[in-house]
Amino acid sequence: MDSPSVKTVSECFVKPESMPEDSKQAYHLSHFDLAMISVQYIQKGHLFRKPKEAHNETEFMNTLLQKLRDSLSIALVHFYPLAGRLVTSKAENPKCYSIFVDCNDSPGARFIHATTGLSVSDILGSKYVPLVVQSFFDHHKAVNHDGHEQSLLSVKVTELVDGIFIGLSMNHAMGDGSSFWSFFSSWSEIFRAQESDKNGGFRITNPPALRRWFPEGRGPILGLPFNHPDEFIRRYESPVLKERMFHFSSETIRRLKSQANQECGTTMISSFQSLTAFMWRSVTRARRLPLDQETSCRVAANNRSRMKPPLSGNYFGNCISAVRTSSKAGDLLENGLGGAALKVHRAVVGHTSEKIDETIDHWFKSPYVYHIDRLFEPLSIMMGSSPRFDKYGCEFGMGKAVTLRSGYSHKFDGKVSAYPGREGGGSIDLEVCLVPEFMEALESDQGFMSLVSS
Template identity: 35%
Template sequence: MAGVVDLVSSSIVQPVNSNQAGRTKIHLTPFDLSLLSFNRPQRGLLFPKPDPSFHLICRLKTSLSLALDIYFPLAGRLVKTKNLEDSTVSFYVDCDDSGARFLHAETKSVSVSDILQPDGSVPCFLKHFFPGNGLRNCDGALEPLLVVQVTEMKDGVFICYCYNHLVADGVSMWDFFNTWCKICSSGGSSFNHKPLVLKGWFLEGIDYPIHIPVSETERPPPSRESSSVHTVKHWTLHFTKKNILDLKAKANSEVASNDQGISSLQAVSTHMWRLIIGHRGLSQEGETQCILAVDLRQRIDPPLEKDCFGNMVSLASAVTTVEELMDRSLGLAALQLRKLVSSQNNEKCKFFAEEWVRNVKNLKLGIGSKVVGDTIVIASSPRFEVYNKDFGWGKPIATRSGPSCSFDGKLTLFPGINEGSIDVHATLRSDVLVNLLADDVFLEHTTTA
């Protein structure tokens, strides 16, 4: 590992009980398969340094083995099969208990204060704290579905994971992480967890495994943003509880009384969408879009359990012209996002799935390849509980997202460390970021500390 981080060891952690009974293959839905060529998400938490008597690495690996016994799909492998009869391929997850990869790294030169920059900037060296950089969801059967990296610092510990989005989403991964924490903090012996509930959802009339043209699974050439003359920077923006309440109140005051109900998330997302697009120098007649990840568990009929394990994310897109976005009030623009989220129902899910199976195309392009300067992508959610995670020596100091699935216009949202606040991890063009940080409207509602 290059730079300030040295790799101490790499190992495979398997479930403590390798019991195959009832752990059959998991067939993938159109919602899963539409993410095949996306880069794998990376999430990390920064903790204070535990006492040496805690035996950090040993306890983390032992508790991970117990957690994987519960969340057994994460210990499986993605399998790709060739369908010779029609020159296609299919994918499924084999719950074979092959295990997750565990990386132990250390740095003697980095402290917590080096990561928590007062201006909100994300230091370049942080990319070495994340595993799986460049891994895609479709990358081979030899790649574990879950990779964990634990980096010991001078005065802290950074624990992060990279996961295959075909097998899980943010809801499932934070549930898994929470269980891992509880097992570790309790010593494992007294921890009880209900059996994992798989999503078990496949639309009637769609046969599986789904056949995909071979050409759609080939690795594409470098995407256009990688060769852009613009450089991108990673920045952490902070919205206090008051900032959010003010934006939410403003948005709801600008729409009709029967349309009020714009959420905090929608108000903040729209606020950032308008500000970023306003500084990109786009044609007023051109279109702009805001892409949101929507949890479908309670939106299909019959609904799934809220904590069922799997990937149940739909990418929904709100589209308007640059002129309309900038001329509308915050409230009217946010209302478009609210209506978009509300429209994600069983009928729309069914339509998407059926159309996707009928016309599989452009699959080899991940979302970063589709994003140009007119698009904002909102990932993760401030509703995920991240600051209650405690492995047994203290709660997190901060959370960060990794570089693998980032591109100009990507906004990853987390709850802030203070109740009711939101942190936005922004990846933006350098020129846009400079203008944003000097914008009075932006500074009125946002801090970078």
């Protein structure tokens, strides 16, 4: 997607430098992956300042783009399914809609070079995330099923007057946030090694475990019980939202954790659970809900280490759940930060391998596909992404990114995405999406605003 201020200069496709023997076979998706087929691509990216020494900008950009393409080609050797395309086979009786990845008959990952007359300050200096940021990503509004015709991975490099934005769009049926950042980090690692490793002996630190996981005796999955995508694809349109970045210093995070644990007489509540509870209460207060209105809070949970036996931390694919807890609005606000944090803590601790097995069994008995507008209740919040991923560790010869941003995908009233703070040390940035009325109320809450900076 371009906008009036973002123009595409060129585009091409990048294939893996070489293809492993395994790539010749159909690459099957797990039930975790197939459930994602109707949601949107993951879209995350980095804004960098151009190096001061980049005086000859044409030469700088040409060199940067070539290095990005070369390192991407190498990264795709390790993550070769991302260079493929989705393929479907159908059967009528019984209904069966089988989706897998063809890693050979594909032009590869898409690579776009775009320009804009905007500057870094235009992005950083705006109170709300400017809509133009959505134009820094490819596959605008695409759902994962579109990976039949569109690339499963797309890189859009947008040249600003004094900066570079590298936006990555990855088909969510191919992997979750852990997989996304695994790829981004490995690509960055390969890029940085290009100059120092002239002999081609470089090995990435965390190679992905590409073999898809299936419950014993239940894989590969033959297909979904449908005949046509119209039966299970729903295209989600975000409402009009205000999107704003709020910064929580490491000291503020420590204070919230200490307060939550002190109020509950425990030491078990984590920093992120405390922050989640703070956001849940703050947004509920901003919405001015009736006291007997139920409101829920969901937190994205990585299932890899929770499963028995556990999956590798480098497992490439989807392996997440949205852990849920709820409360009446009156109880949530009356019982303090500790009460809300304890609810979040108990929900996370209660998300055991047995619970995961139950959801897996339920899916196989009655396969389903997620739809954003049905998955998350109104008047709730969803804490997505994670500050644990080393997102600022992704560098491409321009030093540390000045900020992180996301695209159009998966934005709704109450969606909150977590990023590590740029200065590290346990600080966290939250990308908060609310309808304008609720955002204005949140910004008028002195108890909230006193703890954050933009």
